[in-house]
Amino acid sequence: MDDRILDGKKVAAAIRGEVAGRVAELGKRGVVPRLDAVLVGDDPASRVYVGSKARTCAKLGMASETHHLSGDAPQEEVEALVDRLNADPEVDGILVQLPLPDHLDTHAVLDRIDPAKDVDGFHPVNTGLLQQGRPALVPCTPAGIMEMLRREGIPIEGRRAVVVGRSDIVGKPMAMLLLHAHATVTLCHSRTRDLAGVTREADILVAAAGRLAIIGPEHVKEGAVVIDVGIHRITDRSEVERLFPGDAARMERFESKGSVLAGDVDFVRVAPLASRITPVPGGVGPLTIAMLMANTVRAAAARRGH
Numbered sequence: 103m104d105d106r107i108l109d110g111k112k113v114a115a116a117i118r119g120e121v122a123g124r125v126a127e128l129g130k131r132g133v134v135p136r137l138d139a140v141l142v143g144d145d146p147a148s149r150v151y152v153g154s155k156a157r158t159c160a161k162l163g164m165a166s167e168t169h170h171l172s173g174d175a176p177q178e179e180v181e182a183l184v185d186r187l188n189a190d191p192e193v194d195g196i197l198v199q200l201p202l203p204d205h206l207d208t209h210a211v212l213d214r215i216d217p218a219k220d221v222d223g224f225h226p227v228n229t230g231l232l233q234q235g236r237p238a239l240v241p242c243t244p245a246g247i248m249e250m251l252r253r254e255g256i257p258i259e260g261r262r263a264v265v266v267g268r269s270d271i272v273g274k275p276m277a278m279l280l281l282h283a284h285a286t287v288t289l290c291h292s293r294t295r296d297l298a299g300v301t302r303e304a305d306i307l308v309a310a311a312g313r314l315a316i317i318g319p320e321h322v323k324e325g326a327v328v329i330d331v332g333i334h335r336i337t338d339r340s341e342v343e344r345l346f347p348g349d350a351a352r353m354e355r356f357e358s359k360g361s362v363l364a365g366d367v368d369f370v371r372v373a374p375l376a377s378r379i380t381p382v383p384g385g386v387g388p389l390t391i392a393m394l395m396a397n398t399v400r401a402a403a404a405r406r407g408h
């Protein structure tokens with residue numbers, strides 16, 4: 103593989119290996135870290151995500167349970183379940199799979215989670231701690247990106263970092279983590295004027311806008327490190343041909359599966375400019391679940407005094 107490509111699978115495997123070691127250590131003291139997932143409704147993508155989180159727990163020697171409520175479950179029922187998991191001493195991490203059905207108040211559900219068990223790092227207490235630079239449980243995707251930058255020896259201090267996207271899940275915590283690592287950070291969003299002018303300043307560019315191939319070569323300074331958070335499923339052949347011209351392997355995957363994944367970065371046209379770049383798939387994606395496991399073990403150790 104081109105050594106400019108940042109291999110998220112490799113970094114995720116290293117993180118999972120360390121988590122498994124920590125799980126074994128805790129096991130000797132009678133602690134089995136446990137992650138419980140709350141799944142409301144039958145969204146197929148959510149089912150897949152929850153299933154793969156449970157499988158990863160099992161592989162690492164951790165316990166997990168999925169609590170499946172019907173798609174029309176009232177707010178009180180979801181909150182009562184969260185209360186029960188908060189009170190259960192065996193449960194170390196609580197994950198509410200998003201998005202919740204429209205009739206539910208997502209903030210109210212997430213605010214109900216005990217911050218010590220908030221392994222997604224979405225509770226306002228954890229968000230506040232992160233802002234103050236004393237993070238407890240940090241949102242998994244940006245935490246995973248920081249791990250990758252650190253493990254790949256990419257310097258951050260004093261560099262210009264630009265984050266595109268200001269969601270509570272990715273953009274904002276990403277900007278905070280980069281800031282605490284002493285980057286000079288700019289946060290862009292849908293109302294940013296002259297996006298390319300801003301992103302071209304970046305030594306480290308994180309694309310998390312949720313817009314297919316929005317970052318092209320005109321957005322990237324030569325030598326920049328480019329991190330692509332976006333995940334898009336392309337089902338249109340002409341779009342695959344446009345974004346990945348001459349990529350026989352990707353076209354073959356498209357033929358066999360009917361779709362391929364791509365990111366917020368126009369990879370083919372941006373990669374020649376970048377000093378390091380994450381692919382989609384195989385870049386940021388694998389880091390998220392690995393960090394969820396790391397957060398659960400961290401929560402277990404902290405709450406149980408180990």
Ligand code: NAD
Pocket residue numbers: 243266267268269270271272273290291292293294297310311312313316331332333334386387388390
């Ligand atoms: P979101 O929709 O909540 O937020 C998108 C942000 O991008 C918003 O702040 C918006 O202002 C900004 N934005 C939208 N259009 C823009 C434009 N044209 N120019 C500049 N900024 C623009 O999305 P999210 O939850 O933060 O997710 C972003 C992407 O990352 C999605 O593709 C999502 O699927 C992916 N994602 C991946 C992982 C992973 O594990 N790799 C995890 C979470 C999200």
